[in-house]
Amino acid sequence: MITLIYGSDISASRKALKDEIERQKPADIIPLSGPKVDIPDCILALETNSLFSLKKIVVIENLLKGPASKKKDTILKYLAEQEDATTIMWEDRTLQKTALNKIKGKMIALKYDLPGKLFSFLESVGSLSQKETVIQFHELLRSQDAELIFSMLLRQIRYLIIASDRESGAISELPPWQASKYRRQASYYSPDQWLAAYRQLLSIDYKIKSGATPLKMNQLLDIFFLSI
Numbered sequence: 001m002i003t004l005i006y007g008s009d010i011s012a013s014r015k016a017l018k019d020e021i022e023r024q025k026p027a028d029i030i031p032l033s034g035p036k037v038d039i040p041d042c043i044l045a046l047e048t049n050s051l052f053s054l055k056k057i058v059v060i061e062n063l064l065k066g067p068a069s070k071k072k073d074t075i076l077k078y079l080a081e082q083e084d085a086t087t088i089m090w091e092d093r094t095l096q097k098t099a100l101n102k103i104k105g106k107m108i109a110l111k112y113d114l115p116g117k118l119f120s121f122l123e124s125v126g127s128l129s130q131k132e133t134v135i136q137f138h139e140l141l142r143s144q145d146a147e148l149i150f151s152m153l154l155r156q157i158r159y160l161i162i163a164s165d166r167e168s169g170a171i172s173e174l175p176p177w178q179a180s181k182y183r184r185q186a187s188y189y190s191p192d193q194w195l196a197a198y199r200q201l202l203s204i205d206y207k208i209k210s211g212a213t214p215l216k217m218n219q220l221l222d223i224f225f226l227s228i
Contacts, residue, residue, distance in 0.1 A: 005020065013090065028056045029059060032059065033062075060087065060090070063091075076104065080107075094111075126160075126188035
């Protein structure tokens with residue numbers, strides 16, 4: 001049996017992973033890194049007897065991340081054939097239907113996604129006026145915490161910095177449709193402007209954590225949006 005836990009709400013999916021592992025205990029938990037795992041690793045993890053005769057739970061993180069490959073298909077086929085084994089797969093993002101269809105056999109899929117409005121807002125940064133950005137930010141605050149918006153904004157701008165660097169090619173590791181979105185948004189500002197914005201966010205993070213400011217996160221983000 002494969003339990004797949006995935007989605008854009010990484011905090012929620014991480015909690016679900018932790019809860020699922022706790023639910024399976026007592027067990028021999030065997031963690032595997034998806035980008036590095038190979039068939040021999042899976043065979044060793046699933047077919048070797050546990051030292052204490054406990055049931056074994058194999059946890060694989062981000063096996064589906066990056067481009068598709070024959071190696072990944074082979075691993076997924078092998079996992080699906082192990083009907084008496086328990087495998088938990090965790091992915092740190094939303095998966096497209098093509099990726100989900102590669103997982104055969106018995107599977108429980110648990111999806112944890114952030115609201116679409118949050119992603120629409122993140123994707124609008126740089127394309128709207130300062131006033132419009134602040135208005136949309138305050139509308140989003142009605143349903144989302146400022147701290148969550150901040151962490152997602154930090155992640156978004158980090159990707160935009162990568163996307164604005166045409167020579168690195170690092171953004172190409174993402175699915176083509178996603179990489180194209182980042183490149184388009186990155187073009188709204190120069191690489192130096194995105195880097196300056198990222199540094200501003202790091203400064204906000206430091207001020208909040210060190211208690212160096214009397215302002216709240218939402219107030220600091222207001223100032224940030226009015227300065228970019």
